[in-house]
Amino acid sequence: MEPDASQSTDPLLDFSGVALGYADFTVLQDIDLRVYRGQVVAMMGGSGSGKTTLLRGATGQITAQRGAITAFGQNVATVSSDGLRKLRQRMGVLFQQGALFTDLDVFENVAFPLREHTRISESQIVECVLDKLNAVGLRAAAHLKISEISGGMARRVALARAIVLEPELILYDEPFAGLDPISLGITAQLIRGLTDRLNCASVLITHDVAESFAIADQVYMVGQGRLLAAGKPSELAESSDPYIRQFLDGQPDGPIAFHYPETPAFKQWLGKQRGRP
Numbered sequence: 001m002e003p004d005a006s007q008s009t010d011p012l013l014d015f016s017g018v019a020l021g022y023a024d025f026t027v028l029q030d031i032d033l034r035v036y037r038g039q040v041v042a043m044m045g046g047s048g049s050g051k052t053t054l055l056r057g058a059t060g061q062i063t064a065q066r067g068a069i070t071a072f073g074q075n076v077a078t079v080s081s082d083g084l085r086k087l088r089q090r091m092g093v094l095f096q097q098g099a100l101f102t103d104l105d106v107f108e109n110v111a112f113p114l115r116e117h118t119r120i121s122e123s124q125i126v127e128c129v130l131d132k133l134n135a136v137g138l139r140a141a142a143h144l145k146i147s148e149i150s151g152g153m154a155r156r157v158a159l160a161r162a163i164v165l166e167p168e169l170i171l172y173d174e175p176f177a178g179l180d181p182i183s184l185g186i187t188a189q190l191i192r193g194l195t196d197r198l199n200c201a202s203v204l205i206t207h208d209v210a211e212s213f214a215i216a217d218q219v220y221m222v223g224q225g226r227l228l229a230a231g232k233p234s235e236l237a238e239s240s241d242p243y244i245r246q247f248l249d250g251q252p253d254g255p256i257a258f259h260y261p262e263t264p265a266f267k268q269w270l271g272k273q274r275g276r277p
């Protein structure tokens with residue numbers, strides 16, 4: 001899709017001047033980002049940089065400490081609980097451990113959200129589930145038990161389940177983690193293909209530079225408590241910023257600290273452990 005055409009409409013997800021964190025701890029501040037229909041957007045950053053925290057902000061699991069997060073034009077912090085439930089129905093979230101129900105077969109796992117949230121007929125359920133299983137290449141695995149499928153297949157079943165209600169926005173938490181190089185490429189192309197086919201938007205939280213740069217329209221990079229870079233993959237690839245270079249080139253030495261920073265809470269804990277007040 002042409003990036004300019006996608007941006008002529010309102011964003012599906014919008015963070016404006018957002019700070020996010022837990023209690024009085026701020027993980028990220030001054031976050032401005034926008035996700036449009038038809039786009040694949042990659043949120044990248046080192047371990048502990050706040051990527052999952054961003055995702056929790058988008059789903060309204062945590063509220064912004066400052067600024068505003070809107071999904072489908074509605075502020076997730078002020079919408080009613082019923083409104084938030086409806087917003088979440090328009091989002092598909094694929095968690096890293098896309099926990100499947102082990103007592104149900106592949107078909108029933110994917111059918112589950114349809115049975116929970118719609119009143120469509122049994123024959124429509126069959127067609128809809130087979131269509132989504134087909135999209136992830138597992139139509140002929142519909143009858144298998146969860147114990148009979150591989151880890152990579154289980155992820156694809158979880159993906160089929162996440163898209164069965166045809167969400168407008170799909171949020172993926174580390175979709176490439178632990179995959180072999182072939183599955184990695186297949187998963188990346190699957191995400192791109194589903195985004196185009198469903199004309200939805202996909203947001204990926206990922207460390208994987210090569211795969212996400214290959215399919216993303218827009219990349220946001222977080223670190224040091226803020227947004228470090230935003231742009232097309234080709235723009236970021238040309239950056240000479242030392243943080244971005246260290247991340248993209250996978251260098252062990254550079255501005256990204258390996259050690260989690262010492263906080264007052266840690267020092268207090270350590271003092272207690274060592275028998276000091």
Ligand SMILES: Nc1ncnc2c1ncn2[C@@H]1O[C@H](COP(=O)(O)OP(=O)(O)OP(=O)(O)O)[C@@H](O)[C@H]1O
Pocket residue numbers: 022027045046047048049050051052053054
């Ligand atoms: N529920 C929580 N309560 C308090 N602090 C939290 C909570 N969840 C995460 N954090 C802190 O927020 C910071 C960002 O964590 P987050 O999980 O968003 O990072 P991430 O970029 O997704 O990391 P990774 O790539 O390692 O999964 C970390 O310092 C973490 O300790």
